[in-house]
Amino acid sequence: MTYAIGEIAEKMNLSIHTLRYYDKEGLLLFVQRTENGRRVFSDRDIILLSTIECLKATGMPLKDIRQYVDWCVEGAETIPQRYELVKNQKKVLEDQMAQLQKMLNAINYKCEFYKQALETGSTELCESDRKEWAEKVVTGKF
Amino acid sequence: MTYAIGEIAEKMNLSIHTLRYYDKEGLLLFVQRTENGRRVFSDRDIILLSTIECLKATGMPLKDIRQYVDWCVEGAETIPQRYELVKNQKKVLEDQMAQLQKMLNAINYKCEFYKQALETGSTELCESDRKEWAEKVVTGKF
């Protein structure tokens, strides 16, 4: 099966503009063209696009994703590099999640405070923000 | 205790430029000035700055954080709004973490593949990228 850019845009939930932008940035090197220059996506392209979306969702910048795509296009001899990149991104992701978990704890603390403030009817500005709370946020000790 | 902008920059691990930028964007409404215009931060300011950093870490745009700060400055009558904002951000954060967890599963799958490819010595381009993998990424079913 092959697909036009519009179908891919819909399937991947990206705009056509964004796909063309990705192409310009070298992320769609593997996409074929018709004799009139229209892009033709294959099922394999959808698969690689999914990988791109996955890496993007972890916050990897497009130029790094481009490196991955380049390696994919180069072939099997770049598997060690790709393995390294993916392993590294796994670590990045785990760190991100740990950081978000801390922020979630902090937000939960805030939520609790505001809830109590509403129940008891307090009047001080930001009274929830006790010093040890700020310290926990700053030092990441939550 | 009061602090100059440089001390705050160091304590919060932000550049002086960034702090001044935040001020320009209305995030530091509460910071006092000397008669000569120098910013004077209090302990309470550090606490509110910590909250700002916390919201920022969850990806909230500065203009939304500004709304929160405005409410804080307005006083206790905005506690319901602040509670709503914080509750909502908690949900955003939980969704983010769920999404990242899916991506982590996908990345783990990739890692496994590349590991095996290295051990068994495979040669196909992106052969790990089987269709059902792409589908899982696209549909978020991981």
Next chain:
DNA sequence: ACTTGACCTCGAGTAAGCTTTAGGATTTAT
């Protein structure tokens, strides 16, 4: 007193990741 360092404003510059516009060609449906 005077030099050094920290602060100030304002305005311009940067980078990433799109988004829009203009102008044109090609498909597809009726």
Next chain:
DNA sequence: ATAAATCCTAAAGCTTACTCGAGGTCAAGT
């Protein structure tokens, strides 16, 4: 056969969040 939909490139524009530089004021140490 023709109108509408879809595609193309190239270039400009936009948003967010800084980051830097120029030109100047003020405070602290020697």
